[in-house]
Amino acid sequence: MRTIVETWPAEAEAVEPHGGPIFMDAELAPNRSLRNPAFIALMIAIAVISFIAGVIFITIGAWPVTPFFGLDALLVWLAFRISYRDGRAREWVRVDARDIEVTRRHATGHVRRFRMPTAWAALRILNPKEHHAQVALTVHGKSLVLGSFLSPPEREAFGAALKDAIGQARQTPLAQEPGGSLH
Numbered sequence: 001m002r003t004i005v006e007t008w009p010a011e012a013e014a015v016e017p018h019g020g021p022i023f024m025d026a027e028l029a030p031n032r033s034l035r036n037p038a039f040i041a042l043m044i045a046i047a048v049i050s051f052i053a054g055v056i057f058i059t060i061g062a063w064p065v066t067p068f069f070g071l072d073a074l075l076v077w078l079a080f081r082i083s084y085r086d087g088r089a090r091e092w093v094r095v096d097a098r099d100i101e102v103t104r105r106h107a108t109g110h111v112r113r114f115r116m117p118t119a120w121a122a123l124r125i126l127n128p129k130e131h132h133a134q135v136a137l138t139v140h141g142k143s144l145v146l147g148s149f150l151s152p153p154e155r156e157a158f159g160a161a162l163k164d165a166i167g168q169a170r171q172t173p174l175a176q177e178p179g180g181s182l183h
Helices: 036-059 063-086 152-171
Strands: 022-028 090-096 099-105 111-117 122-126 134-139 142-146
Touching (some): 036 063, 090 152, 122 152, 134 152
Antiparallel strands (some): 022 090, 090 099, 099 111, 122 134, 134 142
16 A cells, blocks of 8 residues: 655745636535434434433343443544544645645644645545545645545545646646746
């Protein structure tokens, strides 16, 4: 299994967007299969089942087992809270003729920004069709992994869309500025 280690440096501050056409403006977010009303219904069902099982164990004299039924409900609730917190993570990918800008908001709320020149960026998809597939942009030996929380089919579709956007951006005359400067 080959993996890419992320080495692209973060930007110190937000950069003024380029005034040209935008070829991709995508927001990536992790999937969460259970919405809030279903979560509440599930937790109520688990609590009722745990309560009934606890009462049954008390009636047969196995009262020391009863606290574990509350503990399992608490652990399920905790696992879902962690999952929902992780679901707040986001990545925004913006491709124009000059730059590829990635803004990453972690589940904790911490925001990091990355920017690389479109003309030099190479897209790599490692281990496609596998669960641990990676979509990475590489420039001068430094890499940035995108959409690590996406499912393998979503990563593949995102990688294809990003490749198309980069190809279209490179075809525009704005990609090459006089004097060879990319910024």
